[in-house]
Amino acid sequence: SYVWYKDQNGASSPIRITQGMNYNASPRIELSANAPTLGNVSAINNPVFSATSINFTQAFTQMRFSSSSMSMLANNANLTDPNGNPIPNNNLPQQVKINLNNGVNVLNIRGSDLNNCQQFTYNQQPNANRVLIINVNAPGTFNWTTWNQGGFGGLANCAFILYNFYNTSTLNMVQGNAVEGTLFAPFADIVKTGNQSNIQGQVIAKSFIHNGGEVHYSVFNTPIIPTVSSFCVNDEIQCLSSNQFEFTGTSTGGGNLTYSWDFGDSTYSSLKNPTKVYLAPGNYLVKLITTGNLGSHTTYKTVTVNQDVSGEFTVNDSTQLLTGNLFKFKSIASGNYTYSWDFGDTQFDIGANDSIAHTYNSAGLYYVTLTVINGACRGAFSTIVLVASDSVGSGNGGGLESESLGELINKREISKAKNNYNRYIVYENLPIFKVSSSSLNKKSELNLRSLIPQNLQTGFVARETTPTDLVDLTIAKDVLSVDYTQNNRAQAVVLGIKTIDRSYNHTKSICDRLHGATIIDIKPVSIKGYEFIQFALKQANGNVEYAISFAIAKQ
Numbered sequence: 001s002y003v004w005y006k007d008q009n010g011a012s013s014p015i016r017i018t019q020g021m022n023y024n025a026s027p028r029i030e031l032s033a034n035a036p037t038l039g040n041v042s043a044i045n046n047p048v049f050s051a052t053s054i055n056f057t058q059a060f061t062q063m064r065f066s067s068s069s070m071s072m073l074a075n076n077a078n079l080t081d082p083n084g085n086p087i088p089n090n091n092l093p094q095q096v097k098i099n100l101n102n103g104v105n106v107l108n109i110r111g112s113d114l115n116n117c118q119q120f121t122y123n124q125q126p127n128a129n130r131v132l133i134i135n136v137n138a139p140g141t142f143n144w145t146t147w148n149q150g151g152f153g154g155l156a157n158c159a160f161i162l163y164n165f166y167n168t169s170t171l172n173m174v175q176g177n178a179v180e181g182t183l184f185a186p187f188a189d190i191v192k193t194g195n196q197s198n199i200q201g202q203v204i205a206k207s208f209i210h211n212g213g214e215v216h217y218s219v220f221n222t223p224i225i226p227t228v229s230s231f232c233v234n235d236e237i238q239c240l241s242s243n244q245f246e247f248t249g250t251s252t253g254g255g256n257l258t259y260s261w262d263f264g265d266s267t268y269s270s271l272k273n274p275t276k277v278y279l280a281p282g283n284y285l286v287k288l289i290t291t292g293n294l295g296s297h298t299t300y301k302t303v304t305v306n307q308d309v310s311g312e313f314t315v316n317d318s319t320q321l322l323t324g325n326l327f328k329f330k331s332i333a334s335g336n337y338t339y340s341w342d343f344g345d346t347q348f349d350i351g352a353n354d355s356i357a358h359t360y361n362s363a364g365l366y367y368v369t370l371t372v373i374n375g376a377c378r379g380a381f382s383t384i385v386l387v388a389s390d391s392v393g394s395g396n397g398g399g400l401e402s403e404s405l406g407e408l409i410n411k412r413e414i415s416k417a418k419n420n421y422n423r424y425i426v427y428e429n430l431p432i433f434k435v436s437s438s439s440l441n442k443k444s445e446l447n448l449r450s451l452i453p454q455n456l457q458t459g460f461v462a463r464e465t466t467p468t469d470l471v472d473l474t475i476a477k478d479v480l481s482v483d484y485t486q487n488n489r490a491q492a493v494v495l496g497i498k499t500i501d502r503s504y505n506h507t508k509s510i511c512d513r514l515h516g517a518t519i520i521d522i523k524p525v526s527i528k529g530y531e532f533i534q535f536a537l538k539q540a541n542g543n544v545e546y547a548i549s550f551a552i553a554k555q
Contacts, residue, residue: 007023012034016029110136119148155216171191189207223254257272391489427485519536
């Protein structure tokens with residue numbers, strides 16, 4: 001092809017493009033402007049042909065994508081018959097009128113209806129604010145007889161009308177009137193041999209055979225942005241007690257978008273970014289309708305509100321002896337939850353077990369924690385269980401006053417060494433503790449024997465283990481110690497010390513700590529209405545003992 005920036009006489013005539021060097025060749029492309037009016041264009045200054053101006057492969061890929069995208073726009077055209085009665089967009093009569101609304105008007109039409117309609121009249125002229133897209137469903141080869149358009153307004157309005165042949169492979173323009181608007185058929189070969197009228201717009205096609213009439217250039221440059229509804233949420237699964245769903249509208253489209261939310265519980269919002277708090281657990285289908293100048297689009301998303309759960313649990317017995325201990329825990333919450341048990345001894349269980357049993361291998365105090373997980377909901381609860389040693393230390397080896405304790409221990413140890421004291425207690429060789437009726441009847445003085453129970457628990461045997469050396473080492477005037485045994489092992493001890501004029505300064509927790517014991521728990525306990533402080537002591541040998549110290553006085 002050859003571009004004529006000047007005619008064969010060198011005059012600045014309208015620019016022509018011919019197949020060869022014949023200025024008057026036919027067919028030819030002729031512009032309405034000459035080189036000076038276009039900025040003195042030439043073969044070296046902004047030429048008509050440029051190797052870098054258009055990448056046709058990329059251009060057609062984009063245009064075909066645009067054609068397919070526009071074909072999916074929802075029909076919103078307002079059609080009537082000649083008398084103004086509304087009609088649908090199918091089975092069109094020979095005469096149709098259209099009311100153009102502000103924004104982008106979309107008419108989705110079949111090829112057969114396009115041919116059947118002979119007169120298409122605009123009640124409002126198209127312009128930059130009222131654009132019309134006609135999506136023509138005419139697959140394969142389509143023979144088109146163009147309709148006559150009334151009330152159109154001339155060439156200036158052609159820039160706001162586009163015929164989109166999105167699935168046509170061959171478009172034969174066989175006869176009819178002028179095409180007012182852009183002919184957009186990037187998948188098709190267009191053959192315009194029978195129709196001798198003009199095309200007033202643009203022609204986009206794989207190929208174009210033109211015989212008769214003119215193509216008057218009018219660019220369709222209205223951005224076509226379909227309305228696409230979308231949104232995101234801060235967290236799709238939340239717990240009832242703290243739920244607060246923050247929805248963010250991310251819809252796209254042309255014009256000023258409006259939002260219509262349905263939260264699935266008969267509550268609504270028209271905000272772009274609403275916040276919602278649900279009052280009951282469940283799954284809720286959230287719907288967003290976004291409306292733009294290309295119509296409306298709807299999207300859905302399900303959010304879940306989980307029921308709150310409690311981590312509370314019960315235990316069959318929170319205090320058990322080491323031998324034979326079996327703690328049975330059961331969650332208050334029951335359902336399709338995840339249960340995470342922490343037994344406090346580096347042992348765990350995570351799964352569907354809402355009840356579980358656990359055995360401890362050593363005496364001690366353990367914090368047991370259960371975390372119940374229901375989706376976004378978590379409930380945690382902890383309690384203490386005590387694993388008691390099978391025996392406790394005898395009262396025979398304790399009872400020293402806490403004041404000057406180190407000195408007293410030293411004196412006791414020297415005395416035991418001198419007297420060849422046997423530290424191992426054989427309970428079978430010790431006297432059984434008994435409370436005589438005569439001691440119970442002595443009301444004139446405070447009697448230790450009357451204060452210590454003879455029977456503590458069924459199966460226990462009470463043995464006297466009194467550390468008599470306390471009378472020599474301390475201010476004690478009388479001492480009585482009783483070990484309650486089972487299978488020759490001490491299960492409990494009562495140590496009573498009587499003084500005159502002042503109280504005895506003895507605290508088991510202090511005394512035992514000097515021998516390597518550690519305090520692992522301190523808590524108040526109530527016994528028959530009296531309040532005491534209980535110490536849990538872990539001895540150096542691993543045994544755990546529980547002690548209460550108190551003093552009474554005679555009035």
